[in-house]
Amino acid sequence: MHFTTTRRLDDGVLEREFTLGGVPGLLWTPTSAAAPMPLILIGHPGGLRRMHPRLAARGRHATAAGFAAVTIEQPGAGDRPPLADAERARADLQRALRTGEPLDEIVDRLVLPLVERAVPEWRALLDAVLTLPEIGGPVGYSGGVIAIGLRLAVVEPRIAAAVLFAGSYLPRGMIEEARRVTVPVRVLLQWDDEGNDRRLALDVFDALGSAEKTLHANLGGHTGIPAFEADDANRFFARQLRPQNV
Amino acid sequence: MHFTTTRRLDDGVLEREFTLGGVPGLLWTPTSAAAPMPLILIGHPGGLRRMHPRLAARGRHATAAGFAAVTIEQPGAGDRPPLADAERARADLQRALRTGEPLDEIVDRLVLPLVERAVPEWRALLDAVLTLPEIGGPVGYSGGVIAIGLRLAVVEPRIAAAVLFAGSYLPRGMIEEARRVTVPVRVLLQWDDEGNDRRLALDVFDALGSAEKTLHANLGGHTGIPAFEADDANRFFARQLRPQNV
Numbered sequence: 001m002h003f004t005t006t007r008r009l010d011d012g013v014l015e016r017e018f019t020l021g022g023v024p025g026l027l028w029t030p031t032s033a034a035a036p037m038p039l040i041l042i043g044h045p046g047g048l049r050r051m052h053p054r055l056a057a058r059g060r061h062a063t064a065a066g067f068a069a070v071t072i073e074q075p076g077a078g079d080r081p082p083l084a085d086a087e088r089a090r091a092d093l094q095r096a097l098r099t100g101e102p103l104d105e106i107v108d109r110l111v112l113p114l115v116e117r118a119v120p121e122w123r124a125l126l127d128a129v130l131t132l133p134e135i136g137g138p139v140g141y142s143g144g145v146i147a148i149g150l151r152l153a154v155v156e157p158r159i160a161a162a163v164l165f166a167g168s169y170l171p172r173g174m175i176e177e178a179r180r181v182t183v184p185v186r187v188l189l190q191w192d193d194e195g196n197d198r199r200l201a202l203d204v205f206d207a208l209g210s211a212e213k214t215l216h217a218n219l220g221g222h223t224g225i226p227a228f229e230a231d232d233a234n235r236f237f238a239r240q241l242r243p244q245n246v
Numbered sequence: 247m248h249f250t251t252t253r254r255l256d257d258g259v260l261e262r263e264f265t266l267g268g269v270p271g272l273l274w275t276p277t278s279a280a281a282p283m284p285l286i287l288i289g290h291p292g293g294l295r296r297m298h299p300r301l302a303a304r305g306r307h308a309t310a311a312g313f314a315a316v317t318i319e320q321p322g323a324g325d326r327p328p329l330a331d332a333e334r335a336r337a338d339l340q341r342a343l344r345t346g347e348p349l350d351e352i353v354d355r356l357v358l359p360l361v362e363r364a365v366p367e368w369r370a371l372l373d374a375v376l377t378l379p380e381i382g383g384p385v386g387y388s389g390g391v392i393a394i395g396l397r398l399a400v401v402e403p404r405i406a407a408a409v410l411f412a413g414s415y416l417p418r419g420m421i422e423e424a425r426r427v428t429v430p431v432r433v434l435l436q437w438d439d440e441g442n443d444r445r446l447a448l449d450v451f452d453a454l455g456s457a458e459k460t461l462h463a464n465l466g467g468h469t470g471i472p473a474f475e476a477d478d479a480n481r482f483f484a485r486q487l488r489p490q491n492v
Contacts, residue, residue, distance in 0.1 A: 010488045038346075073398065191451075191459075205437075205463070206437070210465070212439075212465065213464070214463065214464050214465075215437075215462070216461070217451070218460045219457070219458065219460075227480075232478065235474070239474070
């Protein structure tokens with residue numbers, strides 16, 4: 001883990017850019033919190049530079065609750081080399097959305113390889129970040145891509161809770177994978193998300209094997225998640241990751 | 247409004263029993279809050295005496311956020327004279343649930359007359375309670391019977407927000423009524439509620455005409471609403487009924 005830039009933000013938050021195995025990432029820590037802190041993984045659709053304002057807002061919001069927050073670039077996105085298969089699948093998806101062709105096979109081609117590539121990177125990120133003295137876990141996953149969050153919740157025992165944003169295409173076969181999730185989960189669903197299959201999102205929520213799971217559905221499109229959900233996600237993670245303080 | 251009993255509960259809450267036009271009710275007010283307070287109507291399936299511990303807990307919880315809270319007995323329930331038609335419909339419903347007969351016609355017979363009777367009583371309750379100097383509104387409706395909460399939200403302009411518990415039978419025709427609701431609404435759904443139609447609950451949420459609406463679905467049966475939902479309902483009502491303080 002190689003830190004390249006450090007910024008002290010004016011609200012008592014340290015924002016550090018880093019690379020890990022050539023993958024760029026961002027780490028936010030409160031300058032005054034008691035260490036070691038729990039850690040939130042900030043999931044996103046890819047494009048760290050383009051999404052920086054929104055990611056930084058989410059990272060800073062997590063630090064306000066005493067968490068460290070970290071994210072890395074997605075495979076094939078932002079400054080990383082593009083992935084030819086993924087580009088092709090994305091183009092096929094756009095065409096299928098215009099023509100009304102079935103999506104399932106294209107979604108599998110687009111998302112499954114992404115999950116296979118991204119999940120080991122997030123796990124390597126955990127290995128690296130948890131060696132920092134100020135960060136101790138436990139770890140929560142927050143956001144999209146829901147397929148990555150689901151797979152991580154299944155295979156990575158250090159993930160203790162997840163807030164999954166059901167706002168991206170999910171291979172239908174991953175519903176079976178959802179049954180193997182056992183950590184507490186909050187699913188966020190934008191009721192009128194144009195790029196989302198509401199029924200599939202409800203099926204995934206239904207399938208989750210967790211003894212504690214909550215669905216929060218809000219009116220509005222993909223980017224319209226109400227601000228109070230961010231506060232409530234912090235409360236959810238505080239209950240799950242730091243129960244002695246709640 | 248005739249107060250019959252006053253109890254000062256040990257956490258600084260006044261619990262008053264009253265009758266209004268012969269209908270028994272309960273009013274909870276914090277002894278130390280700044281008046282005039284917003285008011286929460288505590289909805290329930292009927293049976294004030296049987297449900298008193300749970301109702302009192304909900305009333306006290308609302309006072310902790312600086313609200314007054316009030317409820318009245320349902321028509322035909324508790325100490326009120328039974329309603330022959332409702333008793334018959336209830337028996338028919340139990341039989342239909344055993345035999346697998348269709349429910350729609352029975353639910354209409356059971357719930358629609360209850361709504362017609364109860365809604366004017368809740369409105370008369372509002373007339374009476376809002377004359378008390380310590381209570382000023384605005385007013386929120388919280389709980390079941392969802393059909394009563396929906397109708398009140400449509401016809402009673404003093405209702406400014408509602409937390410509706412989708413845990414009771416709803417006449418299918420009232421989906422159309424849901425389209426006329428415009429106040430902010432939170433719908434609580436217990437995902438595995440044995441006495442509830444999940445699909446219908448989702449259809450009602452979808453139909454609600456409110457510009458702000460959120461669905462909170464939690465794992466578990468009818469009585470398993472997690473405790474954190476009560477805290478979150480208080481925050482919802484604080485945002486909606488007392489926005490200057492949030």
